[in-house]
Amino acid sequence: MIDHAVTPLDDVTAVRFALATLPDVPRLKPAADATRFVGHACPMCGVALTATSIRWAWVVPLVHAAARATGQADRFACCADCAVKRGAADLLECSLKHTGDLLERRRVLLQAGAHHPTRWRDRPRITAALAARVDQPRVTLVAAVSLDGGAVVGWSERSGGAMALGALVHRLRSAYRIERIADGDPVMIGRARADDAVLYRVPAPLGLDALWTLIDAGALLRPAVSVVPQADDWRTSWAVLWHSMRQHRDRLDMATLFPVPVPTPAYSDKPSAMRMRAARAADAVR
Numbered sequence: 218m219i220d221h222a223v224t225p226l227d228d229v230t231a232v233r234f235a236l237a238t239l240p241d242v243p244r245l246k247p248a249a250d251a252t253r254f255v256g257h258a259c260p261m262c263g264v265a266l267t268a269t270s271i272r273w274a275w276v277v278p279l280v281h282a283a284a285r286a287t288g289q290a291d292r293f294a295c296c297a298d299c300a301v302k303r304g305a306a307d308l309l310e311c312s313l314k315h316t317g318d319l320l321e322r323r324r325v326l327l328q329a330g331a332h333h334p335t336r337w338r339d340r341p342r343i344t345a346a347l348a349a350r351v352d353q354p355r356v357t358l359v360a361a362v363s364l365d366g367g368a369v370v371g372w373s374e375r376s377g378g379a380m381a382l383g384a385l386v387h388r389l390r391s392a393y394r395i396e397r398i399a400d401g402d403p404v405m406i407g408r409a410r411a412d413d414a415v416l417y418r419v420p421a422p423l424g425l426d427a428l429w430t431l432i433d434a435g436a437l438l439r440p441a442v443s444v445v446p447q448a449d450d451w452r453t454s455w456a457v458l459w460h461s462m463r464q465h466r467d468r469l470d471m472a473t474l475f476p477v478p479v480p481t482p483a484y485s486d487k488p489s490a491m492r493m494r495a496a497r498a499a500d501a502v503r
């Protein structure tokens with residue numbers, strides 16, 4: 218008899234498994250048409266590209282962020298040395314000598330790519346919130362929210378650049394009493410391996426707060442297990458991704474499922490402004 222009962226993965230194991238399946242940083246062989254860039258300067262080191270040194274690289278190496286819908290070219294030609302040195306790092310972590318339009322292409326791709334919801338509802342503010350988010354190096358983290366309200370967050374060397382990861386850890390350490398989870402046995406899935414996984418536990422009930430701190434700091438979060446958003450707490454929508462600006466703009470429809478709060482505007486505390494507000498409130502009562 219076959220036992221069909223499935224033992225649910227515990228959060229730590231689920232995050233380890235998800236990290237083991239994070240896609241590798243794509244290493245592209247030079248395509249035939251890359252030869253048109255032979256003789257151009259490598260945008261990172263400035264050395265002239267030759268037929269043997271030329272490599273294609275991704276403008277945005279993180280899969281979550283890569284957007285095809287914009288029609289923007291998502292690759293550029295650089296030299297083999299720079300392609301290896303860069304690894305999974307964001308372009309903003311690399312010293313670029315001849316940027317050209319690379320950083321603008323990065324920004325367009327990231328803004329159109331899969332992003333977490335912002336709490337704004339009108340397009341200019343959504344655009345501004347996304348712009349603030351993509352103006353810093355981004356990393357992909359794996360997370361699971363525990364039943365008790367805590368969370369497990371993990372990353373591997375395929376998550377992104379060391380500088381961006383370091384900044385996020387610092388943010389978590391200073392705001393939450395996170396604990397490093399001891400390294401477990403390496404998880405093997407096919408040829409994928411996550412023996413470089415680093416996991417932290419966020420104590421209950423601060424799990425969702427910590428995840429939103431990470432999202433606001435520019436992290437792309439992948440859920441380790443599927444997440445069902447709860448109507449009574451918009452923060453539970455953290456794992457739901459919208460895939461285009463249009464979906465961002467149109468998420469008023471989604472907001473019936475996840476009532477995302479609109480922040481109250483910050484009022485001026487100048488005496489004249491306070492007098493004016495008091496007078497208006499008095500008018501309204503009359």
Ligand SMILES: [Zn+2]
Pocket residue numbers: 259260261262263264295296297298299300
């Ligand atoms: Zn180079």
